[in-house]
Amino acid sequence: MFLDFDLFFDRPFYRFQRELKDIYPYEVVRKDNQVILVHNVVGLGRNDINIKLERDERNDYLVISGEKKNEITNKIDKVDSRFKINLKQLDKDGIEWKAEDGLLYIYITYQKPKQPEIKIRYKE
Numbered sequence: 001m002f003l004d005f006d007l008f009f010d011r012p013f014y015r016f017q018r019e020l021k022d023i024y025p026y027e028v029v030r031k032d033n034q035v036i037l038v039h040n041v042v043g044l045g046r047n048d049i050n051i052k053l054e055r056d057e058r059n060d061y062l063v064i065s066g067e068k069k070n071e072i073t074n075k076i077d078k079v080d081s082r083f084k085i086n087l088k089q090l091d092k093d094g095i096e097w098k099a100e101d102g103l104l105y106i107y108i109t110y111q112k113p114k115q116p117e118i119k120i121r122y123k124e
Contacts (some may be wrong), residue, residue: 026081033091037106043077044068046099048089051106053087060087062089062095079104 041049041064049066062085067078085099091109098105 007086025079031053033110033112033119035108035110037083037104037108039064039079039098039104039106040102041066041079041104042102043070044079044099044104049079049097049099049104051087054082059084061085062108063107064106 027038029036029038044066045068048068049064052063054061054063062083064079064081064083064095067076085108089110091111095109095111096107
């Protein structure tokens with residue numbers, strides 16, 4: 001008896017919907033005074049990801065990096081991204097993040113804009 005272990009990809013059958021593609025590996029979602037950066041980090045876990053703030057001569061950046069060797073494919077899954085950020089506008093709660101199901105969620109909370117106090121009065 002002959003066993004055939006070759007695998008052939010059945011392309012016409014294949015259906016997979018994923019909004020975050022590798023060509024554009026992130027999406028920015030705005031909610032009230034918060035920006036949520038959703039970034040593709042397939043193959044990386046919480047302990048493989050490093051998030052830090054860096055500054056050059058003019059700008060501040062949110063830097064995402066990480067890598068992990070896949071023991072089955074023997075390839076390295078890696079991410080290196082950088083986003084310009086205005087640190088002066090951040091709220092005291094700052095930045096939080098979590099990694100879940102191959103996606104990295106970075107929650108950036110900004111200060112709420114202050115409404116000027118304007119008096120309205122009746123003119124006699």
